[in-house]
Amino acid sequence: MNEILSLALPVVSYESIKCIHGFMQIKADYPDYVSDESKLTSGSFETIFFPKNEPELAAVLKRMNQQSTPVTIAGARTGLVGGSVPMSGALVSLEHFNQILGVHFDVEMREWRVELQAGVNLKQLDLFLKSRKDLDLPIEIGSKTLAEFQQFQQSPADFFYPPDPTEMSASIGGTVATNASGASTFRYGPTRSWIRGLRVVLANGECLDIPRGKFFASPDGLFEVKYCDGSSATLIIPHYTPPSTKNAAGLYTEPGMDLIDLFIGSEGVLGVITRVEVAVLERTQKLSMIQFLESEQQAIDLTIALREEKDIQLDYLEFFSTSTLSLLRSPSTTTGNSLETPGIPLSARAALSFEFDFDPENDDDKLARLESLINSVGADMANSWAGFEARDLERFKAFRHQVPEMINRIVAEKKMVFPDIHKLGSDMAVPDKYLQDIWTFYKSACEGSGLEWYAFGHIGNNHIHVNIIPRNHDELEQGKALFEEFARMAVAMGGTVSAEHGIGKIKGRYFQMMYTPQDIEEMRSVKTVLDPNNILNRGDMLPIRN
Numbered sequence: 278m279n280e281i282l283s284l285a286l287p288v289v290s291y292e293s294i295k296c297i298h299g300f301m302q303i304k305a306d307y308p309d310y311v312s313d314e315s316k317l318t319s320g321s322f323e324t325i326f327f328p329k330n331e332p333e334l335a336a337v338l339k340r341m342n343q344q345s346t347p348v349t350i351a352g353a354r355t356g357l358v359g360g361s362v363p364m365s366g367a368l369v370s371l372e373h374f375n376q377i378l379g380v381h382f383d384v385e386m387r388e389w390r391v392e393l394q395a396g397v398n399l400k401q402l403d404l405f406l407k408s409r410k411d412l413d414l415p416i417e418i419g420s421k422t423l424a425e426f427q428q429f430q431q432s433p434a435d436f437f438y439p440p441d442p443t444e445m446s447a448s449i450g451g452t453v454a455t456n457a458s459g460a461s462t463f464r465y466g467p468t469r470s471w472i473r474g475l476r477v478v479l480a481n482g483e484c485l486d487i488p489r490g491k492f493f494a495s496p497d498g499l500f501e502v503k504y505c506d507g508s509s510a511t512l513i514i515p516h517y518t519p520p521s522t523k524n525a526a527g528l529y530t531e532p533g534m535d536l537i538d539l540f541i542g543s544e545g546v547l548g549v550i551t552r553v554e555v556a557v558l559e560r561t562q563k564l565s566m567i568q569f570l571e572s573e574q575q576a577i578d579l580t581i582a583l584r585e586e587k588d589i590q591l592d593y594l595e596f597f598s599t600s601t602l603s604l605l606r607s608p609s610t611t612t613g614n615s616l617e618t619p620g621i622p623l624s625a626r627a628a629l630s631f632e633f634d635f636d637p638e639n640d641d642d643k644l645a646r647l648e649s650l651i652n653s654v655g656a657d658m659a660n661s662w663a664g665f666e667a668r669d670l671e672r673f674k675a676f677r678h679q680v681p682e683m684i685n686r687i688v689a690e691k692k693m694v695f696p697d698i699h700k701l702g703s704d705m706a707v708p709d710k711y712l713q714d715i716w717t718f719y720k721s722a723c724e725g726s727g728l729e730w731y732a733f734g735h736i737g738n739n740h741i742h743v744n745i746i747p748r749n750h751d752e753l754e755q756g757k758a759l760f761e762e763f764a765r766m767a768v769a770m771g772g773t774v775s776a777e778h779g780i781g782k783i784k785g786r787y788f789q790m791m792y793t794p795q796d797i798e799e800m801r802s803v804k805t806v807l808d809p810n811n812i813l814n815r816g817d818m819l820p821i822r823n
Contacts, residue, residue, distance in 0.1 A: 279492040281502045283483040289332040291340045296326045316699050317359035324367040339482030347815045350545045352448035358781025360817050371396045379422045380429045392554045395450025406436045435560040439465035450550045455779040456525045456542030460593035463737035469541045474554030480808040492536035510806045515799035522706040523738045526775040528800045544779050545814040547807050564635030565673045568661040569625035576627040578654040580736050594737030597628040601731045680733050684744050698747045701756040706740035707772035719743050740776045780818045
């Protein structure tokens, strides 16, 4: 069993930290802090803090912990499950944790890594990787780090961060807390696969520095944490087996696991992530395609065929249903189309979007194999858009991202008439062998309901987003009941109720379908060791005890 030693942080006076008290003042001056993209609204909270560094954050948490005051952690507030929405107590915003701290090359893994504070958003990281400008790198970085950064600047390679969650304004800390993913998870895996180090401040103000590959659970599933005051805490990891699918529901566990994986996807209930070290990759030349199909069944069949093909490794594999293509053909899209893409063929009733490594000089065999696969399901590769220039790749990516943007606009219009309604979006995933079954279930249930619905997204991971847009309150309740059926079916197939968004405060009912009471108690036991007064993100993931 490895001992994890807490770092000694400089002591900061709690009284010196900027905070604003009083709910009415907060409500008036800080209205954006009482909701996130889930549109869940706050009950109330009394104090908001804006710490600028780890010692200030530690001082806040230590005082709140002494008072048993609930603390909600907020980053960019882009979540879809209400995780950063406070219900009482204090809110701590990490928006000042916004520096990129350094770059270095790991010789053993032969990869470049970037260290950044938790409040840096994905767009900042992407711009940094593209421009490689200093971006106010801290002056205290050592000469070796500075030399490596200069080497990184001079490299002719084009670097990118592989997980590629869709929401570029999301903070890196938030994506780690939810183990976020996106389309490229199909090839590269979720956020977890690219995290090489974390710093975490616990509820008692202690700070852990956790590099990947250093601290592993004992054969009995134990970790021991040594605090600066000489005390210690023993963690016992849960014993359940998480689903084998893409998953963002519950604490991660496996025999002999790396401690860093316990905090990734923990939704902030164990500690506050302050620093993150990520690995980045060199970008290779790609061919991007949108293949139009005559039916949704062709899309299922082609998905299965493409996944079984070993000579063409897709970066992503995305789906558009019949109704989704109709939405994209609507006048609001075609008249305002700045993407300069051709019109969607009138015969198309579904589509798949995908991308793969492609060298125009040497990869004709890949195109021939791809055409054979497309023909095998009764489709025609001539009925597609394709391109390998950077401009084409960006246009096709923007085409995919139009769908949720259009749906959100429709919902906003409907809310003007029925303010209490909101979009319902599924986030379930199932094992590969159940793709056909889950799609048949979704389609049959939605068509039988009479509701307005659209399906799109990560079909390569059997993670299709079904979006229902209620037209009134009754349809909202009808849609919620339908989504409970979806969750039960996904769990019955060995899948997950949340593949990428987490549980937060909204999906607790689904969470309790997926895990037994004993499983949840094992998760709660881990939290109790690290957060005995239950102050951190109370109500997220783990049900509140009555």
